[in-house]
Amino acid sequence: MRQSSLVVIANRLPLDDNAAPDGACEWRRSPGGLASALHAILEQAPATWVGWAGGVGPAPALPDIGTLRLQPVSLTEDDLRGYYEGFANSTLWPLYHDAVQQPTFDRGWWETYRTVNRRFAEAAAAVAEPGAAVWVQDYHLQLVPAMLRELRPDLLIGFFMHVPFPPPELYMQLPRRVELLRGMLGADLVGFQREQAAHNVAQLAKKLLGAHATDDAITVGGRTVRTGAFPVSIDVAEMRALATRPDVVSQAGQLRHSLGAPKRVLLSVDRLDYTKGIEHRLTAYSELLRDGFVKVRDTVMVQVAVPSRERVESYRDLRDRIEGEVGRINGEYGRVGEPAIHYLNQPFARSDLAALYLTADVMVVTPLRDGMNLVAKEFVAAREDGAGALVLSEFAGAAAELEQAFLVNPHDVDGLKATLLRAMEADGEDLAARMSSMRRHLTEHDIMAWARAYLSALDHSGRLAERLTAL
Ligand code: ADP
Numbered sequence: 001m002r003q004s005s006l007v008v009i010a011n012r013l014p015l016d017d018n019a020a021p022d023g024a025c026e027w028r029r030s031p032g033g034l035a036s037a038l039h040a041i042l043e044q045a046p047a048t049w050v051g052w053a054g055g056v057g058p059a060p061a062l063p064d065i066g067t068l069r070l071q072p073v074s075l076t077e078d079d080l081r082g083y084y085e086g087f088a089n090s091t092l093w094p095l096y097h098d099a100v101q102q103p104t105f106d107r108g109w110w111e112t113y114r115t116v117n118r119r120f121a122e123a124a125a126a127v128a129e130p131g132a133a134v135w136v137q138d139y140h141l142q143l144v145p146a147m148l149r150e151l152r153p154d155l156l157i158g159f160f161m162h163v164p165f166p167p168p169e170l171y172m173q174l175p176r177r178v179e180l181l182r183g184m185l186g187a188d189l190v191g192f193q194r195e196q197a198a199h200n201v202a203q204l205a206k207k208l209l210g211a212h213a214t215d216d217a218i219t220v221g222g223r224t225v226r227t228g229a230f231p232v233s234i235d236v237a238e239m240r241a242l243a244t245r246p247d248v249v250s251q252a253g254q255l256r257h258s259l260g261a262p263k264r265v266l267l268s269v270d271r272l273d274y275t276k277g278i279e280h281r282l283t284a285y286s287e288l289l290r291d292g293f294v295k296v297r298d299t300v301m302v303q304v305a306v307p308s309r310e311r312v313e314s315y316r317d318l319r320d321r322i323e324g325e326v327g328r329i330n331g332e333y334g335r336v337g338e339p340a341i342h343y344l345n346q347p348f349a350r351s352d353l354a355a356l357y358l359t360a361d362v363m364v365v366t367p368l369r370d371g372m373n374l375v376a377k378e379f380v381a382a383r384e385d386g387a388g389a390l391v392l393s394e395f396a397g398a399a400a401e402l403e404q405a406f407l408v409n410p411h412d413v414d415g416l417k418a419t420l421l422r423a424m425e426a427d428g429e430d431l432a433a434r435m436s437s438m439r440r441h442l443t444e445h446d447i448m449a450w451a452r453a454y455l456s457a458l459d460h461s462g463r464l465a466e467r468l469t470a471l
């Protein structure tokens with residue numbers, strides 16, 4: 001088995017399977033996200049990425065992506081139900097997002113979650129060279145750091161939580177709260193999107209483990225785990241390059257024309273998830289239509305909602321509710337050839353997303369809770385023209401950085417309506433000033449800066465510096 005000095009473990013591999021023209025399955029590096037985030041650094045290590053390739057049954061043989069090796073972990077149908085759909089996405093995901101949807105505590109799922117976490121830990125242990133750095137990602141794999149430490153005490157172990165980490169009152173509901181906390185604290189460095197999360201973990205470590213804990217470090221079992229905030233970002237240069245490509249700019253013009261050349265385009269782009277606040281947003285928009293503040297003739301809303309986790313009942317129910325509501329709003333307020341909402345339930349290429357961002361006068365990003373929300377950052381990165389307004393939920397991690405957005409509490413539908421109107425009516429100078437300071441922030445805080453900040457903090461003693469030359 002080939003070994004690496006840097007190993008990333010995430011539930012998903014940075015891959016999409018696409019049908020090749022002859023119908024065969026063809027693997028491609030997935031666009032955006034963590035894959036491109038880490039690409040520049042992973043290229044230099046060389047590194048291995050351990051993850052699930054999607055689907056069930058034996059893991060497929062996968063080609064390297066450049067110098068990045070892929071180590072697939074297989075899941076059975078039962079694993080998929082108990083680990084991915086069950087414990088990860090029906091217990092932890094809703095609980096960690098402020099329980100905006102009731103979490104399900106099913107005792108059967110825990111064993112599967114633990115078994116699958118062990119499988120990931122073993123796969124990583126097998127490909128990590130002596131003294132390597134292993135970087136574990138997200139809530140799916142919260143037990144992996146401690147398991148890995150047990151298997152390979154020589155490793156430098158990092159854990160990064162992409163989603164929020166909840167306040168103690170909520171976390172305390174978890175039947176397996178102690179094991180999960182101990183699992184994560186198996187790492188040398190635990191990173192979060194926001195400082196509040198590190199504070200929450202410190203409180204819990206004191207309460208549940210009797211640890212000595214501050215917001216930067218937790219000492220438990222004679223070992224000190226460092227914690228901190230490392231807000232994740234996007235590949236700003238990639239989004240800028242896309243959004244200034246002549247074909248993308250002309251596609252944006254074409255899109256506006258196809259939308260009926262309205263005075264204003266409102267855009268939302270989400271995974272179809274109950275944390276994204278899509279229903280609250282639709283309520284606000286439909287009331288603006290009802291009360292005559294917005295007219296279908298001159299304002300158009302585009303809602304992109306890409307299907308997600310569709311085997312989980314709460315996601316299917318949400319889709320039914322949203323589609324019912326979009327149908328109702330279009331039935332009530334649309335005109336022939338002029339729907340009030342253009343609803344697109346499909347994945348788009350990065351260049352199509354860039355064209356959509358360019359078309360938007362108001363980007364509406366109103367999750368009820370979100371670890372970061374990369375869409376908000378992508379929109380800002382795309383707007384080289386300095387135009388466009390960003391309406392952003394206070395409950396998205398991005399709000400801590402994009403302070404010049406029109407910040408809003410999405411639970412407050414009246415406040416949301418007022419903020420939408422303010423953003424629609426803002427003058428160009430105000431918008432340009434807001435956009436320019438948000439863009440400045442993003443330029444300095446792109447995805448490379450994030451990865452570099454995290455990995456240098458992980459390797460603070462410099463023991464891997466030679467091997468991680470990209471740092
Ligand atoms: P989450 O991680 O919860 O899905 P984010 O906003 O942080 O939310 O990230 C979503 C990512 O998915 C962004 O990079 C965005 O560009 C991408 N995305 C969203 N909708 C689509 C779509 N319809 N097609 C392709 N990519 C999409």
Ligand code: G6P
Nearest residue numbers: 011012138139162163308309371
């Ligand atoms: C969030 C999670 C990621 C996850 C993504 C898509 O961003 O933090 O870990 O990969 O959603 O969800 P999925 O269930 O399709 O992987």
